[in-house]
Amino acid sequence: VYVNYGMPDDYKELARLGVSVKGKIVIVRYGAGWRGLKPELAYQHGAIGCLIYSDPRDDGYFTGDPYPVGPTRPPEGVQRGSVAKMQLYPGDPTTPGYGSVPGAKHLPLKDVKTILEIPVLPISYADATPLLKAMGGPDAPESWRGALPFTYHVGAGPAKVHMVVKSDWSLKPIYDVIAKLPGSSDADQWVLRGNHHDGWVFGAFDPLAGTIAMLGEAKAMGALYKQGWKPKRTIVYASWDGEEPGLLGSTEWAETHAKELQQKAVAYVNSDTNGRGILFAGGSHSLQHMVNQVAAGVTDPETRASVQQRQRAYLDVKAAEKSASPMLKESAKLAGANGDIPISPLGSGSDYSAFLEHLGIATLDLGFGGEANQGGVYHSRYDSFDHFDRFGDPGFKYGVALAKVAGHIVMRIAGSEVLPMRFGDFSSTLDRYVDQLHKQADSARKAADAQHKLLDAGAYKLAADPLHPVAPPERLSDVPKIDFAPLDTAAKKLKASAQAYEKAYNARAEKGLDIPASQLAQVNQLMGTLEQRLLDEQGLPGRPWYKNMVQAPGELTGYAPKTIPAVHEALDARDWSRADKYAGVTATVLDNYRA
Ligand SMILES: [Zn+2]
Structure with missing residues (x-):
């Protein structure tokens, strides 16, 4: 059964068409919601397997020229990614809420709540094409249709899939690298800065674009230190492992040191992917003013305006568009009123989760983007040095810009008399x-x-239409x-x-x-x-x-x-x-x- 994006509303629509996924394998396209929810919702509706593919309407030639001519996803591109139920908790599925360190008690797999009940595989649209083409049943509703050159049908069948998934359930060590620069006067207040170092394949964009910026900051601080500079507070740099399989390295480290972190850590600054474009900042609103001050002092490498001026211009232009969301309009209004550009709230998807949502440490997530159409290689083997060098950030200028923004933020928090939180x-x-x-x-x-x-x-x-009946929706x-x-x-x-x-x-x-x-x-x-x-x-x-x-x-x-x-x-x-x-x-x- 083709279930569109596989979100709750799609199943309501499917019920009106009189199609059930019970005992069936669903094929679902990427988009509209996190990938891990797709197989979970399919299971809840009775499906026994789930294939997730990237439709070129959302991710491929419809959005721009595919690689290697342009940056978007080629026909064979497969988006991997964790499907653990991280909406329950991230990290090692077998150690919920405590550190997965040698000697820790691991839950038996049958008791783990974050592992899916049905098998799931990601596939490319080249591989999805023959399956979708062979589907019968009602025509897919208009908003369900992708950009492949045939009519989309919902099923069920008559296409048949033989699905085999082999999983390695063994435990393996992962390695976080933690470096500390002790504070001169307030050594028991820590400023944390992290980025993950593991990637799905080569990982040039995700995570190395962020990692090189972070290493650049550490190198600069090392040079300052040799000249005699010392931060007031302790600075901790962390290169996380195992982010892609479920925020493993950061979550387990945070859980292992939970008590000490809640006593000492005053802020956590995260980054992950990075590319050409506008600064994105999300996290604790108490740090918003400081982010604005720093962004005003860093030069945007493409336009030579300040990073903050570019952010503001971008926000104002987007908010003036007819299709602008109410949220965007409000942000522009707020930015106009008090001068500071609002930062966004955070959900999940990178290593800040345990610090912000589990331990309650003031957190920022930073990165440039929006211009490189990098999504086309996201979590695939096409996320290579060649792709990043040509499309992601030619000349690595935005890597330098991120190092400046994040590095200045870390140094400000570590060096200020009064911590730079504002509550207005x-x-x-x-x-x-x-x-x-x-x-x-x-x-x-x-x-x-x-x-x-x-x-x-x-x-x-x-x-x-009496010839193509659609049942009334369920009463709200x-x-x-x-x-x-x-x-x-x-x-x-x-x-x-x-x-x-x-x-x-x-x-x-x-x-x-x-x-x-x-x-x-x-x-x-x-x-x-x-x-x-x-x-x-x-x-x-x-x-x-x-x-x-x-x-x-x-x-x-x-x-x-x-x-x-x-x-x-x-x-x-x-x-x-x-x-x-x-x-x-x-x-x-x-x-x-x-x-
Ligand atoms: Zn990443």
């Missing part, structure tokens, strides 16, 4: 996230009302009033408190700070651990490893972030009492943060 940015962003929940509930209510009217009037039946549940009041109040109080802090800080800073040493230590101790107050020990419903109540990877979106996730996902799941409950839980967390 966090509270204004939080307002937006709460507002989005209101809007989500309102639009769910409207959609349910509209659908009920159509169902009650028999409109779906009457409008359908009514949406009651959700009690967002505790969240609204918490957000309001937080805003007032953040504004008062900024006012006091600015007044003091004007006079040159000059804080007594004992007070300074207290302030820094508070700032360095404040992000941990956003954790709830119980974690998110059904996935206790994720403790950050402000940002998390989506349960049904995978890498993409969900903000105020416990409430957001309760609304997605139409579990209204759960939404009520977690509006309260999240409000308590925010009150605790404010206090």
